Amino acid sequence: MLEHINMAFNNITNRPMRAFLTMLGIVIGIGAMVSVFSIGQGGTVEMNKKLQKFGVNRIWVYTGKYRKTESVLKLSDATLLENSISDAQYVTPSTYKNVYLEKGNQSLYTQLSCTDDSLIHIEDININWGRFLSENDVLYSKKVVVIDENLANKLFLGPTDAIGQNIYILGNSYKVIGVEHGAAVKQSAAEYKAYIPVTTYASSWGSSTIDEITLTTSDAKKLDEVSDEAIAVLGQKYGTTQMFDTYNLAKELSIADGILGLFSNIILSVAIVALVAGGIGIMNIMLVTVSERRQEIGIMKALGASSGQIMLQFLLEAGIIGIFGGIGGILSGVIFAYVFYFFSGVMPVFSTSVLILSALFAIFIGVFFGMYPAYKACKLEPAEALKSI
Amino acid sequence: MIETVDLKKTYIARNKEVYALNGINLQVDKGDFVSIMGPSGSGKSTLLSILGCLDNACQGSYYLNGIDVKRLKDRKRAQLRNSVIGFVFQSFFLMPRLSAAENIELPMLYYGLTPKERHKRAQWLLECVSLSDRANHLPSELSGGQCQRIAIARALANDPELILADEPTGNLDQEASSVVLDMFSVLNEQGKTVVLITHDGTIAKKAKRSLVIRNGIINNA
Incomplete structure (x- = not known):
């Protein structure tokens, strides 16, 4: 296994520029995801703090x-x-x-x-x-x-x-x-x-x-209920409910939450589009790699590599690109969140689960989009693959 | 060791079926050293691919050690290539980014040997081909003759019974060629079955037995 990882590294570092550009899609996607989550969480914390002082219920x-x-x-x-x-x-x-x-x-x-x-x-x-x-x-x-x-x-x-x-x-x-x-x-x-x-x-x-x-x-859930009751009680006394109005922060809270959520969702969907684009980038490059390395695959097969071992080799390469893209993405996301803090004053909140999930997601994207090229590689007929093109 | 019965292989070229092999009946016993000679396009490389379990014949049967190869699954065929057959190719086919020693270790890696076992055996094989001092060199840093000797060491990695060589001296000068050919003779003396493909009559004479393939059919030389 270690040798396979080693060889995968070897193959990636052999073309550093290509590897870097392939990772970029993942870096941008994961970076956007991490910064949106942490800034969003920071914003929610900030907002709640302010509203709490005012009285949420x-x-x-x-x-x-x-x-x-x-x-x-x-x-x-x-x-x-x-x-x-x-x-x-x-x-x-x-x-x-x-x-x-x-x-x-x-x-x-x-x-x-x-x-x-x-x-x-x-x-x-x-x-x-x-x-x-x-x-x-x-x-x-x-x-x-x-x-x-x-x-x-x-x-x-x-x-x-x-x-x-x-x-x-x-x-x-x-x-x-x-x-x-x-x-x-x-x-x-x-x-x-x-x-x-x-x-x-x-x-x-x-x-x-x-x-x-x-x-x-x-109970903060009863805000609307109590509001309606208050209007009804006053309406009964004064003969009309039209005169009175109520206000509570639940509306503010949900509006602010909604705006924050909408904002997060928009950027999140951009992030997902970037990730899918990044994944397709990985797939594209891996397909090029497979056809470039046809002969190598043929040699591996002639030397007795099983389909599984060849598949593993290519999945590892895609996975490693995903891992490094993910690490780069998390770093750039954290940096961006702090830059944003510098300008907006919203202190980002980084949760370990979000960071771990983003890293796992990056690996998943790499492996998922590496699957098809790896499958193509392992299904090559050895005699065909050995013929130079 | 090897037995083929009426092997046929066709290719489609310009909507026409072309016979690369047209009924090959070949028998190679254990410990034999057979050269197969033929002009280019005679089907000799196709035959070697089939003998090496790299390709399947369209018709006929191929028995390797009594096993009908056609019926084997991919994984079983990979195992045969890994441990029963050793390949030597005209253009060496070394992995360009692996060192000489790593290239030799590759079949052992696929076989599942531990790093320690692999390392030890690779050192020994490098000694056998007199290239111990080149263990950490990349193929691009070696001469053609040295590359082919590394390739032979790699072919021997899992101690196979059968060595298949496809024009092994095709890219070598005379001196390197004779070193390489002598190695095949020594290997044969040590009990390996060798099938060597060439278009050169003088090389073919090194073998115990020479066959000629022409238009997909084998004749005795």
Whole structure:
């Protein structure tokens, strides 16, 4: 066996340029496959990380077009939804206001989330100092506020200093009960972030409506079901379901997944076409090799090589081309994925199973497309083969 | 050793059947040294192909050691070529990318000898043909005479009973020819059956028995 492998190597290295060009098809195909898989996997991981922070099993319920239509949702609707939907884990009413937080002569433009105590279970809120809003705060419409670390640093000497002190929002005094660790506000005009009880908002602003109600489910598969239920419950109360809309990340997730999948599939099919083309390249070259080496095959037969041994010889050559094409493909795929990372920031994820499978696939392509030429070689009549052409 | 009964072989050329062999009755006993002489196109190479189990006859029978070769499967015929027959060709037919020693080892590889056994026997055969110092040379680095001696060593790799030689001196100069021919005589003395094909009468005389083939039929010389 070792000698056969040796001879196969000998025959391949005898024409290095030809061998290289034959391998190129496999290199491109496997390279595309490896990079698509690893970049795709990296993208999925990245996306999931981002979505997880946002809350994957969360449903937003709001009126009409989000924040464009005057909201009709009331605080009591949150209680209604909480009581009517058994699959709802947390029901959180929220309203967002951009206001100035004042202390002394300082005033800072802040995004104010008017919500209840359940928010901390849903969002990624880290209270490192003091506490978050409590059930009592909400129940008794207490004038308390949770501010972020930046605010604490700007308005006070720091988070520990801030706890227990008072700040002013629209002329009303609020007691700081907690400081959130390092929160940065995104997609908002305001630089800072603070939380007050939604009930306090209702009484202070004199508003009877809230922007949105969010519901979470323990089972992400029930997102659509719970969404429909929420619309139905509100529809029954208001007489129409047309007014309300829901939003959840399952749609985002599946759309993003779908786009990512589509993208992967397109490139994957290109990769497969490249691999088949590469395989046909192998077949083509092996057929040329067989006719070039007719006399050698004749000699091998005259010396008593069996059909199996000749077949093995040619399959080994095709297989070796496949192996090296596969190794080259994996290397170039990994390199390409890192180059892509450099430009896009998507860290590729290389799974061993994908790498092993690609290598096996490369060998399979080599052997599969080497089969016919090898068969042709072993079926040559020795007397015919020996005659020089 | 060899017995043929009314061997016929036809080729189709320009839609016409052409007889390459037209009823060959040949008997070669064990230990014999037979030369078959004939002009080109007389069918002598075709006959050798059939005797060497490289080709099948269209009609008639060929018995090698009493076995009807026509009835053998491919694998069995390959085994016969491997261990019962040793070939020596006019243009040597050495593998161009294998060294002299590797060429000699090839039939042993197909036979299934271990690398150690192969190596040992190849060294011994190289000694027999006085080319021990050329073991690692490629055929392209050897002279014609040396190549043919390597080819003879290869023919002896699996210690066959029968040596088939097709114009073995056709590409050699006189000196190399006589070395090669002497080897056949020595091999015959050692008990090998030799069938030698040539178109040269002086070479044919080296054999114990000379036959002439003409138009696919054998006559005694």
